[in-house]
Amino acid sequence: MTATVSALGYLGIGASDLEAWRGYATEALGLACSERDGALLLRMDDAPWRIRIEQSDADDLSYAGFEVSSPEALAEISERLKMMDVQISAGSEEERAVRGVAALARCADPNGIAIELYCGRASADDAFVSPRGLTFITGAQGLGHIVLMVDEESASRRFYEEGLGFKVSDTITMGKPPQSLELTFLHCNTRHHTVALAPVPGLPKRLNHIMLQVDSLDVVGKTFDLIRDREIPVSMELGKHTNDYMTSFYMQTPSGFDIEFGFGARTVDDATWEVGHYDSGSEWGHRAPAET
Ligand SMILES: [Fe+2]
Numbered sequence: 001m002t003a004t005v006s007a008l009g010y011l012g013i014g015a016s017d018l019e020a021w022r023g024y025a026t027e028a029l030g031l032a033c034s035e036r037d038g039a040l041l042l043r044m045d046d047a048p049w050r051i052r053i054e055q056s057d058a059d060d061l062s063y064a065g066f067e068v069s070s071p072e073a074l075a076e077i078s079e080r081l082k083m084m085d086v087q088i089s090a091g092s093e094e095e096r097a098v099r100g101v102a103a104l105a106r107c108a109d110p111n112g113i114a115i116e117l118y119c120g121r122a123s124a125d126d127a128f129v130s131p132r133g134l135t136f137i138t139g140a141q142g143l144g145h146i147v148l149m150v151d152e153e154s155a156s157r158r159f160y161e162e163g164l165g166f167k168v169s170d171t172i173t174m175g176k177p178p179q180s181l182e183l184t185f186l187h188c189n190t191r192h193h194t195v196a197l198a199p200v201p202g203l204p205k206r207l208n209h210i211m212l213q214v215d216s217l218d219v220v221g222k223t224f225d226l227i228r229d230r231e232i233p234v235s236m237e238l239g240k241h242t243n244d245y246m247t248s249f250y251m252q253t254p255s256g257f258d259i260e261f262g263f264g265a266r267t268v269d270d271a272t273w274e275v276g277h278y279d280s281g282s283e284w285g286h287r288a289p290a291e292t
Contacts, residue, residue, distance in 0.1 A: 002076075002165060003068065003069075003072070003073035003074075003076040003077050003080075003165065004068075004073075004077070004164065004165025004166070004188055005066035005067065005068055005077070005117065005164045005165060005166070005188050006066075006067050006068060006069055006140070006142075006188060006189055007066070007067045007140060007141065007142030007143075007188065007189050007191075007194070008064065008065070008066060008067075008142035008143050008144065008145070008146065008188075008194045008195075009047070009050075009065045009066060009067040009118065009121060009142060009143065010047070010049065010050055010051065010052065010064075010065040010099065010143065011050070011051050011052070011061065011063070011064055011065070011143070011146070011210065012051075012052045012054060012061070012062035012063040012064075012065075012114075013051060013052070013053050013054065013060075013061060013062060013207075013255065014054050014055075014056025014057075014058035014059065014060060014061075014062045015053045015054070015055070015056060015058075015059055015254065015255045016055075016056065016057050016059055016255070017254050017255075018039075018040055018053060018055055020254035021040055021053045021253070021254050021255070022040055024232070024253060024254055025040070025042050025051075025053075026131045027131070027132075027230070028223070028226065028227050028230065028232055028251070029042075029212065029259065029261070030130045030131055030132030030133070030134035030223075031043060031044050031050075031051070031130070031131075032044075032128060032129060032130060032131060034049075037098070038054075038055060039052050039053060039054045039055070040052070040053040043124065043128050044128065044130075044136040044138060044143065044212065045128050045136055045138040045139070045143075046123040046124055046127070046128055047121065047123065047124065047138075047143075048100045048121070048122070048123070048124045050138075050143040051143075051210075052098075058205075059205070059255035059256050059257075060204075060205040060206055060207050060255070060257070061113060061146070061148075061206055061207035062114060063106075063113075063114035063115070063116055064113065064114070064115055064116065064146060065099065065101075065116040065117075065118055066115065066116065066117055066118070066164065066188070067118060067119065067121065067142070068117050068118070068119050069119065070119055071102075071103050071119060071120075073119070074103055074105060074117055074118075074119050077117060077163070077164065077165070078105050078117070080162075080163060081107055081163050084158070084159070084162065084163055086107050086108075086159070086163060087107060087108070088105050088106065088107040089105065089106055089107070090104065090105055090106075091103075091104030091105065091106050091116065091118075099116075099118060099121070100121055100122055101118040101119065101120055101121045102118075102119060102120025102121075103118060103119050103120055104116060104117070104118045105117045105118075109150075109156060109159050109160070110150070110151070110152065110155035110156050110158075110159050111148070111150045111151050111156060111206060112206075113148065113206050115164075117164075134214055134219055135214065135215045135216075136212060136213060136214055136215070137213040137214065137215060140189055140190065141189055141190060141191040141213075141267075142188075142189065142191060142194055143212070144191075144210060144211045144212045144213055145191065145192075145193050145194050145195065145196065145210075145211045146194075146195055146196075146207060146209070146210055146211075147183075147195075147196040147197075147198060147207075147208040147209050147211075148195065148196070148197055148198065148206050148207065148208065149198050149199075149200040149203050149205070149206055149207075149208055150197050150198065150199055150200070150201075150206070151199075151201040151202065152199070152201070153182075153184065153197060153199040156197050157184060157197065160186055160195055160197070161186070164188070165188065166186035166187065166188050166194070166195060167186065167187055167188070167270065168184060168185070168186060168275050169185040169186065169187045169192055169193050169243065169244075169268055169273070169275065169276075170185050170243045170275055170276040170277060170278065171183065171184050171185065171275075171276075171277050171278070172185070172242065172243060172277070172278045172279070172280070172281050173277070173278070173279050174280070174281050181198060181199065181200070182199070183196055183197065183198050183281075184196065184197045185243060185244070187268050190267040190268050190269070191265070191267065191268070192243065192244035192245075192246075192265050192266060192267065192268055193243075193244060205256070205257065207257045208257060208258065209250060209257055209258035209259060209260050210257070210258075210259055210260070211246070211248070211259075211260040211261075211262060212259060212260070212261055212262075213246070213262050213263065213265060214261070214262070214263055215263070216263060217247060217263045217264060219263065220238070220247060220248065220249070220261060220262060220263045221238075223261055224237075224238060224249050224261075227251050232251050232252065233251065233252040234249065234250070234251055234252075234289050235250040235251060235252055235258045235288070236249060236250040236258075236285075236286045236287065236288060237249055237285060237286065237287050237288075237289060238285050238286075239282045239283075239284055239285025239286030239287070240282060240283045240284055240285060240286075241265075241281060241282055241283070241286070242278040242280055242281060242282060242283050243276065243278055243281075244265040244266060245264060245265055245266045246260075246262040246263070246264060246265040247262060247263050247264050248260050248261055248262030248263070248286075249261060249262075249286075250286075
């Protein structure tokens with residue numbers, strides 16, 4: 001069987017305001033936050049951390065770490081990437097220690113986004129305790145999903161599909177011509193999409209949003225109330241997506257990109273899944289606040 005990545009395991013974010021992130025992550029998102037080596041480590045489950053916030057003026061994604069099942073799978077995917085002329089190198093001992101992984105390989109996607117492949121990540125020694133008492137849907141589905149703004153869709157699709165082994169879930173044409181945009185949604189486990197690609201060339205920042213999924217619609221609603229009470233900017237109000245059926249809203253992070261906070265997405269079974277196409281992103285809602 002061809003080796004593929006199995007989940008999105010962690011994200012590195014370069015952020016200019018770590019103190020703002022500390023309050024936002026704990027009080028709004030309900031993530032546990034600790035500090036080590038000058039970086040914030042955000043937890044949402046039994047993994048040692050899922051998001052590492054590092055001091056930087058970039059305010060963007062620094063790296064995305066994808067789990068693979070074994071050292072053999074890591075070697076196979078690395079070989080495949082080399083055949084595609086992707087430069088890939090082993091992570092340093094320090095990089096492995098920071099991430100808590102046994103093996104690590106690093107490369108860049110066609111947009112220059114640092115992509116890491118790893119295996120052998122141990123769980124944290126202590127149990128995850130959310131400051132807001134929340135439970136996140138993670139496990140085999142990974143930490144959530146990311147939407148990336150990419151220069152050239154065909155090169156990016158080749159990297160993620162042929163290189164990492166993602167499969168297309170569906171596509172959505174957003175907006176009306178000439179401003180329309182076709183997004184491609186890709187899965188590597190039962191989560192409907194772990195990566196989505198939006199062809200918006202030449203942008204200085206690559207990360208559109210990170211999606212975190214909770215286990216209850218009430219938590220989504222209560223979080224929506226909470227962030228409005230705290231005057232955290234809402235980018236899109238409550239709505240339900242056409243393709244993954246997620247009921248969610250979007251809020252701005254201290255770094256400017258968004259967090260999608262959602263519940264109730266459907267999952268993908270590769271044995272029966274048929275690739276779909278949609279001409280709108282949402283069945284209802286997801287309006288900009290000014291539209292309400
Ligand atoms: Fe999303």
